[in-house]
Amino acid sequence: MANLKELKNRIASVKNTRKITKAMQMVAAAKLRRAQEAAEQSRPYTTRFNAVMGGLAASVGGSGSAPKLLSGTGSDQVQLMVVMTSERGLCGGFNSNIVKKAKAHAAALKAAGKTVKILTVGKKGRDQMKREYGDFYIGHVDLTEVKRVGYTDAQGIAKTVLASFDAGEFDVATLFYAKFVNVVTQIPTAQQVIPAMFEVDEDAADTTLYDYEPSEEAILADLLPRSIATAIFSALLENGASEQGARMSAMDNATRNAGEMVDKLTIQYNRSRQAVITNELIEIISGAEAL
Amino acid sequence: MADTMQFDLVSPEKSLASGPATSVQIPGADGDMTVMANHAPTITTLRPGVLRVEAPDATTEYVVTGGFAEISAAGVSVLAERAVAKGDMTAEDMSEMVAEARAALNNAKEFFENEPGPVDDAAKLLADMVAMGDDMGIGSK
Numbered sequence A: 001m002a003n004l005k006e007l008k009n010r011i012a013s014v015k016n017t018r019k020i021t022k023a024m025q026m027v028a029a030a031k032l033r034r035a036q037e038a039a040e041q042s043r044p045y046t047t048r049f050n051a052v053m054g055g056l057a058a059s060v061g062g063s064g065s066a067p068k069l070l071s072g073t074g075s076d077q078v079q080l081m082v083v084m085t086s087e088r089g090l091c092g093g094f095n096s097n098i099v100k101k102a103k104a105h106a107a108a109l110k111a112a113g114k115t116v117k118i119l120t121v122g123k124k125g126r127d128q129m130k131r132e133y134g135d136f137y138i139g140h141v142d143l144t145e146v147k148r149v150g151y152t153d154a155q156g157i158a159k160t161v162l163a164s165f166d167a168g169e170f171d172v173a174t175l176f177y178a179k180f181v182n183v184v185t186q187i188p189t190a191q192q193v194i195p196a197m198f199e200v201d202e203d204a205a206d207t208t209l210y211d212y213e214p215s216e217e218a219i220l221a222d223l224l225p226r227s228i229a230t231a232i233f234s235a236l237l238e239n240g241a242s243e244q245g246a247r248m249s250a251m252d253n254a255t256r257n258a259g260e261m262v263d264k265l266t267i268q269y270n271r272s273r274q275a276v277i278t279n280e281l282i283e284i285i286s287g288a289e290a291l
Numbered sequence B: 001m002a003d004t005m006q007f008d009l010v011s012p013e014k015s016l017a018s019g020p021a022t023s024v025q026i027p028g029a030d031g032d033m034t035v036m037a038n039h040a041p042t043i044t045t046l047r048p049g050v051l052r053v054e055a056p057d058a059t060t061e062y063v064v065t066g067g068f069a070e071i072s073a074a075g076v077s078v079l080a081e082r083a084v085a086k087g088d089m090t091a092e093d094m095s096e097m098v099a100e101a102r103a104a105l106n107n108a109k110e111f112f113e114n115e116p117g118p119v120d121d122a123a124k125l126l127a128d129m130v131a132m133g134d135d136m137g138i139g140s141k
Helices: A004-061 A092-110 A123-136 A149-166 A215-290 B091-113 B114-136
Strands: A078-084 A115-121 A137-141 A172-181 A188-196 A212-213 B005-010 B017-020 B022-027 B032-034 B042-045 B049-054 B061-074 B075-087
Touching: A004 A078, A004 A092, A004 A215, A004 B005, A004 B017, A004 B075, A078 A092, A078 A123, A078 B061, A092 A123, A092 A172, A092 A188, A092 A215, A115 A123, A115 B032, A115 B061, A137 A149, A149 A188, A149 A215, A149 B075, A172 A215, A188 A215, A212 A215, A215 B032, A215 B042, B005 B042, B005 B049, B017 B049, B017 B061, B017 B075, B022 B042, B022 B061, B042 B049, B042 B091, B049 B075, B091 B114
Parallel strands: A078 A115, A078 A172, A115 A137, A212 B042, B005 B075
Antiparallel strands: A172 A188, B005 B017, B022 B032, B022 B049, B042 B061, B049 B061, B061 B075
8 A cells, every 4th residue: 555645745746747737738729829820821922922833833844944943953862851840849749740751751762762861940850860860961950049930930941951952962852841730630741842843723723814024934033942931931830830739739638647647646545544544443443342 | 083903912921911002113123113903914023122002091111022023903912021111111120131132142152153143133132222221211331
């Protein structure tokens, strides 16, 4: 039978844990709302940007003069993987899911004889990827100090990626992040950004003939690098919302588990207390009888 | 009263303005242009400059850099990487942007030693920034 004092301490400690997880859940809920708002506000830009890019890419893409960012380098030998994860832990399987997806992708590429290069965004992903793929690292972007992800952060990452592309260091770039569906579901996603691909909705594709100023090619060349930044920015925002959603449900579970544990321990505590009292009574009674 | 059209100004972080406008002056890469209702569908890239929106009841001005404007039958959408209401623009912001453009130019000079294209582009960007600052009276040295 566990010691009464020990049990009492244990209950107190689990209760404290429950308080902390509960608080974290509420903080995550508030942050989630903000993250969702940010994602919501960036959507008009992204949608329109992609619609215009899709139209441009479709009309210029066929010709031989298409920029490398769109048509690719003609090879897919060297692959860059940009793995985006969170800076903090305690968010359930969020980071592991992204890393798992990225690792599977890397393993498949290696099996196919390709060269893999990895750039990580977020501390947690770096730690997890480093164990297996430490040799393939080309860099890490630290956003620990960033309170709220802004477009400039995305531009910074895009700049790193583009500089390395211009230097011919890789042929294909893929982003890994978690797409936010709802609080309980976040889908780890791989999105290829170089060569650029734009999803054009066939039905919604507008058939307006635009005048281009300057030329179509010049506009495309100007906008393609920006499209990388836009893709990274929306991935960062999705990831931010997913992280908070995952943390919220993880902390909700933790709070519930702690509650169950408190109940169980309390029952155990009461039983032991009663057993002690019964014992004492028996001792007193048998003592009295012996007289 | 003149015809109005739908005008939207969006940056990646948020949508800044949306509403009817009678005319919009866009700092296009090839020169300023004024768009009024029923303009021919056009897509143009932006150079750093002042975007002037005339609505039926008020005129607002925004400082925009990088991006493009899409003019269609539905109206005008300006997608700018950075857009700030002109009144909110300070000399510090301006010099920061100019410094950024200058750094980009130096970068380009180093990186593309034998290709004039990107260097000229960066130089033009810097010149546009400085011109915009002077125009607004908060130019930096």
